[in-house]
Amino acid sequence: MSTESFPYLSVILFLPAAGAIVIGLLIKEARTARITAALFTFVAFALSLALFVMFDRGVGLQFVEKYVWIESLGARYYLGIDGLSLPMVILTTFLGFVVVFVSWKINIRVKEYFVWLLILETGILGVFLSLDFLLFFLFWEMELIPMYMLISIWGGGRRTYSATKFVIYTLFGSAFMLAGILALYFSTPGPEHTFSMVAIASGGAEWLTPVIPLASIFFLIFVAFAIKLPVVPLHTWLPDAHTDAPTAVSVMLAGVLLKMGAYGMIRLVAGFGDGGIVPGVAEDYATILVAFAVVSVLYGAAATMRQTDLKRMIAYSSVSHMGFVLLGIFALSQLSLTGATLQMFSHGLITGLLFALVGLIYDKTHQRQIPLLGGLAKQMPVITVVFSIAGLAALGLPTTIGFAAEFTVFVGSWGSTVVSSIQTYTVLAILGIVVGAGYILWMLERVFYREPKERYDGVGDASNMEKAYIFAFIALIMLFGIYPKLLLDVIGPLFSRWG
C-alpha cells in the first residue's frame, strides 16, 4: 500500500478526538453533544468496516502511513494494520459507537463526559494502530487521563480511589515498559537506532546487539502488559475500576482496554507474523507464563464464584477469561495464537454486552447485589433473554463466538510443541470453563429465575434504543459464532509461521 492513498487509519484514529474537540468547543446543549458523539463514532466505525472489506486477507501490513516525527531519534508517525490489529480496531470503533448510546442517560456534565469518552477512544485506537514503539507508548499512556476523569467524576462507589488505583497501576507498569522500550531501541544497530516495531520484529535476535539481556527487556515490557491484561497477581486494580466506573466505561475497559495488554503480548512474542518484537525469549519462559495463565483462569473463576455484586462478578470473570488469552499466547502455536486473538475479540463483545446489561439492570432496579435481585425474568423479559445468551456465550456455548474462541485456544494449546506438559495445563484451564458454567448459571438463576420480587414490579424492560444495541451485540456474537471463518481468515495467516 502506498502512502499516497487515502489515510484511512489516521482518519479513523483522529475522528473521535476531532469529535471531542467539536463537542468541547462548539456545542452547548447536552442533546447535541450526544448526537455529535454518535455521529463521529459512527463514521469511525463505518470506516473500520470498510477496512474490513478492503483488507487483503493473507497479506501482511496494510494501509501503512509513515512520516518522520522526531528526526534525530528515528521516531516515526507510523501506522498500519494486519490480521491482529484489524479485529481490535473494529471492536474498538464498534464499542466506541455503542457506548455513546449506553451513556445516553448520563445527565451530569454531559459535554465533558463525551469529550473524555471520545479522547479515550482515540487513545485506544492509537495503541492498536501504531507501529512505532514510541508512538505506541504515547497512546498507551494517553488513555490514562480520560479514564481517570470518567471513573472519578461519573463513577460510583469509591470512585476516586478506584480511578487513582487504576492510574497508578498502569503508570507503574509503564515505567518498566518505557525502560524496556529504550533498552530495545539502543539494542537496534546504531548509530541510527529505530523504534519501528516492524523493523525490530523482522530483524530478529541476530540483528540486535542487546544492551541488557533480551530476557530482561522482554520482562520489562511484559510487566506493563501483564498489569493491563491482567495476570494474577497484578489484577487487583481491575475489580475496583470496573465496578466503580460508569457503565459505558466498564464496557470500554473490559471490551478493549484489557485487550491492549493482550495485543502487546502477541506483538512481543509473535510480532507481525515473524520473529516477535523481543525474539526468542517467550519460548524459554513459556512454561512459567502458561502456569500464570492457568492460575489466572482458576483464581479468577474461583473469585468470581464468591462475588455478590453483579458488576464485580462480571469484572472477576474477565480475569478468568483473559487467562485463556494468556494461555493461547504462550502456548505458541498457530492455532493457539489465533484462538487467543479470537478470544480477545469474543471477550470484548461478550463482556462488553454483560456490562451494558448490568448497567441496564442497575439503572432500572438501583440494585446490583445478587442476593437482593431475583425473578427479574418476569419484569424484564428481553433483558433476561439477552443476558442469558450473553452468559451462555461467556461459558462457551456452541454457536456463539465464545465457543469458537475458547475451543480454538484449547485445541491450539493442546497441540503445542513448545511447552512441556501443556496438556496438563490445558486440562486445568478447561476446568475454568466448568467453574465458569457454574457461576454463570448460578448467577442467572439467582438474578432472573427465582420468585419475582414485588419491589421490582413495574421497573420496565429495555427501551427501544437499548434493545437496538443489545441486539446488535447478540447479532455479532452469533454471527462470528456460527461463521468464525469471517475472522479466522483475517487473523489466521498472520501466525502461519508457527506450527
Place this chain on the structure above:
Amino acid sequence: MNFWLLSPELSLVGIALTVILLDLFIQQKKVLAAISVFGLIIPIAFTIALWGENQASFSGMLVVDNFSLFFKFLILGITSLVILSSMDYARKFARFQGEYYALILLSAGGLMLMGSTGELISIYIALELASISLYALVSFLKDPKSSEAGLKYMILGAISSAVLLLGMAFVFGITGTTHLDQIADKVGALVSGGQLWDSPALLFGIVLLIAGFGFKIASVPFQMWVPDVYEGAPTPITAFLSVASKAAGIAVILRVFYTAFGIAEISADWAMIFAVLGAISMTIGNVVAIAQSNIKRMLGYSSIAHAGFLMVGLAAIGTLGQSGVLFFLAGYALANLGAFIAIIAISNKIGSDEIADYSGMARRSPVISFALAFSLISLIGIPPAVGFMAKFFIFNAAIQQDLLWLVLIAALNSVISAYYYLRVVKVMYVNEPTSEEPIPSSIPLRISLAIASIGVLVLGVYPWLVLRLAENAVAMFP
C-alpha cells in the same frame, strides 16, 4: 570588545532603567508592564538575530554561541510570560510597581549572562546580579511570610554564594586560571601527567561548585529554602524562580562541567555525583510533596523533584543528555508557568493557595482549571503533554549511558508524583464547588496562559520544533 554580542543584555537593562525612570512620571502602572513586555521584543529580536554566532569577547568573559542563545531565548520567553501574568497580581503591591518590573528584568539579565560566560568570576557576578534582584522580589509582598521567605532566601543564597566562591578558589588554586577552556587544558595536562588526584583540592573544588550550583537548581541537599520561599514569595516570582533560575543554573552547570571538566577521567566522577543526587532529589521531592496541602509548597517540592530529573540528564554524559536537558527545561518551563499562571488567577479570586479551596474549580472556571490540570499532567509526564517527551529524552540519554537503574528510579518517581498531581485534578474536577462565582482573569493573563498551554500541547506532540534547536545549541560542546 564587541557590544553587538552583548546587545540582548544591554537592551534588557536599558528597558529596566526606562521602566524605573518612567515610573516617576506615569500614574497608570499598567503602562509600565506594557513597556516591559513590549520592550522584551527588542532583546528577543537581538537574540534571534545572533543565532548561529559563535564568538567570545571581553577577553573570554562573554561567550555567545547557540548554547547561550538558547538559554537567552528561554529566559526572555519565561520573563515575558511572568510579566504578562504579573499584571493581575501587581495590584497587591500598591507601591513600587515600577521597581517590581525593573527588578524582574534586571534579574533576567543576570540569568542570561550566567549561561553566556566562559569564565568563573563572570559567572559569579552574573549569578549575584540575578540573585540580589530576586532577594528583593521574593520579599516584595512585605507581609510576614514574604519577608521571612526573602530573608531565608538571602541568607541561604549568600551562604551558597560563599560556597561557590570557595569552590572557584580551589579550582583556581590548582589550575591557576579562571577561564573555563584554560582550566580544561590544565586539567588535561594533569590527567596526562597522572597527577590529577595528587591533591584532593581539585575534587573538593568541584564538589563545592556542585553545592553552589545545586542551590540554584534546588537540588537535594541544598533544597531547604525551596518550600518556604515558594510559598511566601509573590506567585509570579515563585514561577520565575522555579523555571528561570533553574534554567540558568543548569546552563552554568552544563557549561562549566562540560567545558572545564569534560575530560572522561573526571566526568565519570561528577556524573556519578549528579546521578546519586538526582535519585535522592526526586525521591525526596516527590515523597514529601504528597504531604503538602498548599499548592505552592507542593509545586516547590515538585520543583525539587524536577531538579532530580534534570540531574539524570546531567549524569547521562553526551549529546543526548545535553539536548535532553535543554528540551526538558523548555518543557518544564511551559508546564510550570502554566500551572503558576492558573494559580495566580485562582488565588486572586479566592485568596488562598490551599488545595482544598480549589474544590469544584472546573465548574467555576473550566478554561483555567483545564489549563492547570493539563500543566499538572505534563508535570507527571503523561502524553500528549510535553512533560512526557521531556522525560523521555532524558531517559533515552540515560539508557544510552547504561544508567538503567537511574531510569527505573526516575520512572517510578513519576508514578509517585502522579498521586499528588492528580489529587489537585480530582479536587478541581470531582469535588463540589463551594460557590458558583467564576474566576475573573485579565486579557494579558489569559494570553500568557494560552501560550503556556498551547506550548505544552504542541511540543508534546511535535517535540522536534525545539529539540532541533537544543541539538544545535549543544553542538558546541567537545
